[in-house]
Amino acid sequence: MNADLSLYLVTDAALCGDRGVVATVREAVAGGVAIVQLRDKDASDAQTVDLLVELSHAIAGRALLVVNDRLQAAVDARSRGARVDGVHLGQSDASVRAAREALGPDALIGLTANTPAHLDAVRALPPGTVDYVGIGVIRPTSTKPDHPPALGVAGFRTLAALSPVPAVAIGGIGIDDVTALREAGAAGVAVVSALCAVEDPHAAARAFRRAWRGQRPPRVLSIAGSDPSGGAGIQADLKAIAANGGYGMAAITALTAQNTRGVRGVHVPPADFLRAQLDAVADDIEIDAVKIGMLADAEVIRTVGDWLAARRPDTVVLDPVMVSTSGDRLLDSDAEAALLDLASHADLLTPNLDELAVLSGCRVGDWPEALAAAQQVAARTGALVLAKGGHLAGDQTPDALVGADGVIVEHRGARIDTTSTHGTGCSLSSALATLSARGKDWPEAVAGAREWLRESLRAAGTLDVGRGNGPVSHLAGLWQRGALETRPSPDDVRDAWWVSIAEVRADIDALPFIRALADGTLGRDRFLGYLAQDALYLREYARVLAEAARLAPSTQEQAFWAQSAQGAIAGELELHASWLTPDTGTSATTFSAEPSAVNTAYLDHLRAAAFSGDHAVLIAAALPCFWLYTDLGVRLHAGSSGSMR
Ligand SMILES: Cc1ncc(COP(=O)(O)OP(=O)(O)O)c(N)n1
Ligand SMILES: Cc1nc(C(=O)O)sc1CCOP(=O)(O)O
Ligand SMILES: [Mg+2]
Numbered sequence: 001m002n003a004d005l006s007l008y009l010v011t012d013a014a015l016c017g018d019r020g021v022v023a024t025v026r027e028a029v030a031g032g033v034a035i036v037q038l039r040d041k042d043a044s045d046a047q048t049v050d051l052l053v054e055l056s057h058a059i060a061g062r063a064l065l066v067v068n069d070r071l072q073a074a075v076d077a078r079s080r081g082a083r084v085d086g087v088h089l090g091q092s093d094a095s096v097r098a099a100r101e102a103l104g105p106d107a108l109i110g111l112t113a114n115t116p117a118h119l120d121a122v123r124a125l126p127p128g129t130v131d132y133v134g135i136g137v138i139r140p141t142s143t144k145p146d147h148p149p150a151l152g153v154a155g156f157r158t159l160a161a162l163s164p165v166p167a168v169a170i171g172g173i174g175i176d177d178v179t180a181l182r183e184a185g186a187a188g189v190a191v192v193s194a195l196c197a198v199e200d201p202h203a204a205a206r207a208f209r210r211a212w213r214g215q216r217p218p219r220v221l222s223i224a225g226s227d228p229s230g231g232a233g234i235q236a237d238l239k240a241i242a243a244n245g246g247y248g249m250a251a252i253t254a255l256t257a258q259n260t261r262g263v264r265g266v267h268v269p270p271a272d273f274l275r276a277q278l279d280a281v282a283d284d285i286e287i288d289a290v291k292i293g294m295l296a297d298a299e300v301i302r303t304v305g306d307w308l309a310a311r312r313p314d315t316v317v318l319d320p321v322m323v324s325t326s327g328d329r330l331l332d333s334d335a336e337a338a339l340l341d342l343a344s345h346a347d348l349l350t351p352n353l354d355e356l357a358v359l360s361g362c363r364v365g366d367w368p369e370a371l372a373a374a375q376q377v378a379a380r381t382g383a384l385v386l387a388k389g390g391h392l393a394g395d396q397t398p399d400a401l402v403g404a405d406g407v408i409v410e411h412r413g414a415r416i417d418t419t420s421t422h423g424t425g426c427s428l429s430s431a432l433a434t435l436s437a438r439g440k441d442w443p444e445a446v447a448g449a450r451e452w453l454r455e456s457l458r459a460a461g462t463l464d465v466g467r468g469n470g471p472v473s474h475l476a477g478l479w480q481r482g483a484l485e486t487r488p489s490p491d492d493v494r495d496a497w498w499v500s501i502a503e504v505r506a507d508i509d510a511l512p513f514i515r516a517l518a519d520g521t522l523g524r525d526r527f528l529g530y531l532a533q534d535a536l537y538l539r540e541y542a543r544v545l546a547e548a549a550r551l552a553p554s555t556q557e558q559a560f561w562a563q564s565a566q567g568a569i570a571g572e573l574e575l576h577a578s579w580l581t582p583d584t585g586t587s588a589t590t591f592s593a594e595p596s597a598v599n600t601a602y603l604d605h606l607r608a609a610a611f612s613g614d615h616a617v618l619i620a621a622a623l624p625c626f627w628l629y630t631d632l633g634v635r636l637h638a639g640s641s642g643s644m645r
Contacts, residue, residue, distance in 0.1 A: 008191070012193070088110035091111075213439075246438070290433065317429050344383070386446060
């Protein structure tokens, strides 16, 4: 069997503690463990069979499952319907030939080998009898008191070089050993205490996977349709993967004739050719993550499901393309049922609201209903669900990561004013798969992918592609950060800053006070109260600007800051004085009101920066007031607080 041995968990009931073996395995597999070995010297044969059956259900095809020593237990568990992929045998356990005979040609048979003679014996066996060897111990370990002498990495390297089959390192391995062992020729690392005896096996497994992967970009395979206009499908996926730091690959499930104004036709190649594409990639390249998009019919869906069952990468994101933008169901009932089955192979699902309604069978008319439906789908499939609010009415577009127990994290933000939304679902799911494959946990991946997509949407208008709904600008971030020029101009840097804080600006625009100011409904007292606070603010702000003048490195800057300080006192206070007097309906006490909590916090921030003695820190703290005030004033004056600039 051609197995992924990279991260190999060997269980130990005592080290798993109160959490137990099954929960430990479930968490570690979710974190990226590729193969699990049930090892328990104290359990009876019957207990071992029972636990194999339970582990088989818990793993559900997400990793391989083998048993230590007990060949009959593997046979018996299989007869009870458990998926037991094989057995690991020591030099004094049953023979590997008997194991191969009992479990068949597709089973995974491992053998312990600690000397060159052991490896010579493997070489003498019929090819295909042993799939891998376990070589150890790397260093002494209390987990296996009767362990052989420690080899160290060098000793492992020597033996691995003699092995006719892939060699897994074991014994006293920690996260810091991974790179050296991989460079010494290990096909994987087998660990017990480093995954069983830790607080968070999921996080530990992800750390091991990151260490195993090293600094190379993750390999992300898109399994989706082709959109020749470049805005959606594998074309969008490849751009999104690259923009988020991955190496993109693509197996095409369908060819479409489409542009930004719609789909003219779809051609679905034979499903066995899709399988051939998938196997061709997997046979040659270690795939770290897959993103699954358009799957045209039940046969194609089942083909992908069968492939995942045999060669599942660490991360699987399924974007369940089931409903067209116009609301038409794209799949027949057989295909929808097959897609729901496929969903149980995924780590994360990214349905839009219409697809969430189909998957859950619930009404999804508003955001609370979307969250409830997402929780129901998560509970049913075992996958996490990203509920996407983009199709909601109104000017808010929330997203929420939801699990079986409810909302894990929710993001809110104003809708970005653009019609260039073609391919946003494809792009987002590809970004999520890539960020997860780079080692981010799902909340981090969701936050990063959402921010990247919003930046791509904000810049989409600059592409000017097609006369329909155009694509997002997948590489906008790279372009704006000057990745394609030698050095961004000050204007480019300023523009990039505006783009990077666009969500903050959108939130400011959405503030009730600003909206009331913009549409003329702000009450007089509210405005006078604001002026009173602003006057208190300006008095202190002037001191900060004076400090900036004092610290300024050049006379020109010194003059600028001194004039600004004078302006804060003279011009603004004079304006407030003309408003905040008894004949304008405010009493002296209004004017001398104490700074509000927000005002105080802001002033404390500025004072801390001012008296840090660092000019750069001071002007970095002081300038946002200048820039945002001007920006807001200009847009309010222009009577529009929607378009940014
Ligand atoms: C992956 C792997 N390698 C070596 C061993 C040790 O197996 P064995 O020699 O049978 O010793 P016990 O595990 O039975 O004490 C292993 N279990 N897994
Ligand atoms: C199960 C086993 N077999 C070994 C061998 O050398 O064959 S060492 C070992 C235990 C490894 O535990 P830990 O990762 O906690 O050191
Ligand atoms: Mg043994």
